[in-house]
Amino acid sequence: MNGRIRAIARKEFRHILRDPGSLGALLGLPLFLLLMFGYAVSLDVDEVPLEVRDLDRTPESRALAEAFFAGGRFVPADPGPGGGESALETGRAAAVLEIPPGFARALGRGEASPVRVAVDGSDGTRAQTVAGYIDGLCLRYGGDLRALEAERAGPADGGPPGAVLDIRPRVLFNQELRSVVFLVPGLVALILVITAVVSTALAVVREKENGSMEQILVSPVGALELILGKTLPYAAVGAVSAAVVLGAAALLFGVEVAGGVGALAWTTGLFLLASLALGVLISTMADTQQVAFLISTMLTLIPTFTLSGFVFPVRNMPAVIRWVTRLFPTTYYLEILKAIVIKGAPFRYYAGPAAALALYAAAAIAAASVRFSRERSRSR
Amino acid sequence: MSGSGDGPAILAEGLVKRFGVFTAVDGVSFEVPPGRIFGLLGANGAGKSTAIRMLCGLLAPDGGRARVAGIDVARDPEGVKSRIGYMSQKFSLYGDLTPRENAEFFSSLYDAGGGGRGDPIARAFERTGLSGGAGRPEGVLTRDLSAGYRQRLALACAILHRPRVLFLDEPTAGVDPVARRRFWDLIYGFAEEGAAVLVTTHYLDEAEYCSEVTLMRDGRIVAAGKPGDLKRACFPGIVLEIECGSTGPALEALRREPWVEEAAVFGSRIHAALAPGFGSDRVSSLLAASGAGEAKIRETDPTLEDAFLKIVSSTGAASLGGAGSGPTGGGAR
Numbered sequence: 001m002n003g004r005i006r007a008i009a010r011k012e013f014r015h016i017l018r019d020p021g022s023l024g025a026l027l028g029l030p031l032f033l034l035l036m037f038g039y040a041v042s043l044d045v046d047e048v049p050l051e052v053r054d055l056d057r058t059p060e061s062r063a064l065a066e067a068f069f070a071g072g073r074f075v076p077a078d079p080g081p082g083g084g085e086s087a088l089e090t091g092r093a094a095a096v097l098e099i100p101p102g103f104a105r106a107l108g109r110g111e112a113s114p115v116r117v118a119v120d121g122s123d124g125t126r127a128q129t130v131a132g133y134i135d136g137l138c139l140r141y142g143g144d145l146r147a148l149e150a151e152r153a154g155p156a157d158g159g160p161p162g163a164v165l166d167i168r169p170r171v172l173f174n175q176e177l178r179s180v181v182f183l184v185p186g187l188v189a190l191i192l193v194i195t196a197v198v199s200t201a202l203a204v205v206r207e208k209e210n211g212s213m214e215q216i217l218v219s220p221v222g223a224l225e226l227i228l229g230k231t232l233p234y235a236a237v238g239a240v241s242a243a244v245v246l247g248a249a250a251l252l253f254g255v256e257v258a259g260g261v262g263a264l265a266w267t268t269g270l271f272l273l274a275s276l277a278l279g280v281l282i283s284t285m286a287d288t289q290q291v292a293f294l295i296s297t298m299l300t301l302i303p304t305f306t307l308s309g310f311v312f313p314v315r316n317m318p319a320v321i322r323w324v325t326r327l328f329p330t331t332y333y334l335e336i337l338k339a340i341v342i343k344g345a346p347f348r349y350y351a352g353p354a355a356a357l358a359l360y361a362a363a364a365i366a367a368a369s370v371r372f373s374r375e376r377s378r379s380r
Numbered sequence: 381m382s383g384s385g386d387g388p389a390i391l392a393e394g395l396v397k398r399f400g401v402f403t404a405v406d407g408v409s410f411e412v413p414p415g416r417i418f419g420l421l422g423a424n425g426a427g428k429s430t431a432i433r434m435l436c437g438l439l440a441p442d443g444g445r446a447r448v449a450g451i452d453v454a455r456d457p458e459g460v461k462s463r464i465g466y467m468s469q470k471f472s473l474y475g476d477l478t479p480r481e482n483a484e485f486f487s488s489l490y491d492a493g494g495g496g497r498g499d500p501i502a503r504a505f506e507r508t509g510l511s512g513g514a515g516r517p518e519g520v521l522t523r524d525l526s527a528g529y530r531q532r533l534a535l536a537c538a539i540l541h542r543p544r545v546l547f548l549d550e551p552t553a554g555v556d557p558v559a560r561r562r563f564w565d566l567i568y569g570f571a572e573e574g575a576a577v578l579v580t581t582h583y584l585d586e587a588e589y590c591s592e593v594t595l596m597r598d599g600r601i602v603a604a605g606k607p608g609d610l611k612r613a614c615f616p617g618i619v620l621e622i623e624c625g626s627t628g629p630a631l632e633a634l635r636r637e638p639w640v641e642e643a644a645v646f647g648s649r650i651h652a653a654l655a656p657g658f659g660s661d662r663v664s665s666l667l668a669a670s671g672a673g674e675a676k677i678r679e680t681d682p683t684l685e686d687a688f689l690k691i692v693s694s695t696g697a698a699s700l701g702g703a704g705s706g707p708t709g710g711g712a713r
Contacts, residue, residue, distance in 0.1 A: 007488035011477065018476045018521075211470035215537075218436045218466040219489040220458050 008229025200279030258344030389576030475523030528559030625673025
């Protein structure tokens with residue numbers, strides 16, 4: 001009994017080890033994604049080239065411009081020959097700030113003084129972030145000015161010094177808002193989905209394709225022995241790969257698992273169970289590796305990629321899509337991962353998604369074993 | 381030795397399998413005693429593989445009964461599985477494993493290690509002629525070996541657990557004639573030791589090696605018996621091999637005569653089966669009259685191919701008549 005599972009698992013490991021491509025994909029790809037997102041594809045916006053066109057030339061207008069460059073978010077754009085639009089067009093600047101003549105005068109009279117800002121919108125995400133920075137900076141500059149005025153006016157009128165809202169948000173859990181921190185959980189989920197669902201489905205269908213499945217089915221091997229023997233190696237490879245990514249994230253980017261490693265392990269085990277069962281389920285729906293790859297990619301890889309924050313946040317999605325995301329185990333696993341890895345939250349904060357995941361795993365295992373044994377007695 | 385020694389090793393009784401509206405196997409019955417080689421013949425889609433799958437417990441029959449090695453397949457498919465060896469035309473091996481690793485894998489599926497009578501893999505390799513020191517390095521992957529070698533390896537993997545019943549589904553497809561001949565020698569060996577062998581093939585020359593053959597067509601058995609008996613039943617008269625200048629007119633002339641039961645072209649020659657009581661002198665005078673040129677005529681043994689062509693053409697005509705539609709195709713061969 002155990003001997004059979006071990007024999008199947010050993011054979012599966014040999015397949016994995018003798019195919020450098022698949023081993024590379026299972027171990028190398030996740031690491032590559034981590035490095036890429038960690039170093040290259042930062043979603044943070046820093047050192048935005050900004051062209052300031054100060055048409056007012058007063059101490060106040062210069063103060064506004066300096067406020068922009070003070071934080072390091074913006075750097076002065078290279079001076080060019082043309083006007084504001086051409087600075088954006090040539091890409092010299094990502095944003096243009098135009099301070100109109102009479103800016104200081106209007107301020108002195110206590111009037112609103114319009115400042116023109118143009119942002120290069122060809123990169124939507126970046127443009128949004130930059131516009132956000134600019135908004136905040138202008139607000140703060142205005143607030144500071146009013147506070148200054150109120151101070152100058154002195155306590156003569158006795159009232160509160162000009163109702164000024166000073167909003168300074170403090171970000172918890174990922175203080176510097178670094179992309180790599182919130183990408184790590186998504187990456188772990190992605191690795192496990194690739195190894196557990198896609199590789200498992202392909203490995204089972206490969207046996208069908210070359211006829212060896214039939215050879216196994218005429219032997220006295222039980223369905224459970226076969227499934228365990230086929231899936232456990234991929235679970236192991238997935239776990240190792242996930243550990244490598246977590247380790248690399250800690251070493252290279254200082255992203256450490258905030259919560260307990262034990263909690264991380266058992267929730268990951270739950271997710272693996274659900275994913276492996278899903279992989280076996282998919283293998284019963286496909287007769288060729290191409291079809292298996294297509295189904296597993298559509299059902300798991302693409303949802304994981306879009307849900308994991310690589311592309312856009314779930315809360316920005318329409319309600320229907322958010323409801324659809326509930327159908328994929330990755331959604332629950334990601335909630336758990338964010339709670340454990342980033343926030344270090346205690347169990348009661350992720351008990352809901354964990355229960356959902358357990359339910360999902362049970363349903364997937366039941367469906368997979370029903371379909372698998374039915375297919376077994378019905379193979380053409 | 382085992383309890384299965386008394387009855388037939390393989391028994392099929394009225395097996396039926398339907399896929400939707402299509403009946404792949406339609407009431408097939410036969411039995412194979414221990415020590416016999418049973419050939420299941422027929423074109424692709426005739427139902428041979430479906431029948432084998434039902435006997436191996438891979439496929440549940442929609443009707444009928446199957447007993448293999450004394451066990452009812454429907455009642456105890458797992459019991460049957462541990463007593464049979466199965467080999468398919470795909471050779472179902474793992475190309476990225478070495479031969480030894482392939483054998484180790486299949487051996488552990490059958491728990492074949494614990495028999496105590498030495499290494500089952502060494503025995504199976506020796507049995508199939510794989511252990512000979514042909515300068516074959518251990519580390520070679522199976523996919524880099526010849527088709528003939530992989531065929532014998534697949535056979536070795538099928539006999540690791542010493543099955544008393546062997547199912548070979550087109551085991552010689554895609555293998556050269558020398559390897560085919562060698563493979564059949566191995567099969568003879570198993571039968572001599574008392575194993576029952578069921579083999580499918582569409583090489584009709586191979587069917588001559590079987591102790592008994594059964595021809596399937598459209599899911600039914602259309603002919604069964606020992607190869608010699610079948611041929612005698614089909615050709616009660618003599619069969620002539622005719623070599624002549626112009627084959628076409630000769631064939632036409634022969635087919636016109638009611639006492640020529642069958643005339644077909646084999647290569648550059650014509651095989652003609654005559655009704656009982658007719659001799660070669662009638663043929664030579666007929667050919668001389670038809671102007672087919674000088675003819676060399678000699679008596680020959682009918683082949684199984686001759687017999688099956690005759691059987692298939694007559695059952696084909698019968699089924700056409702039964703359908704009652706379309707013009708009758710006019711004695712195809």
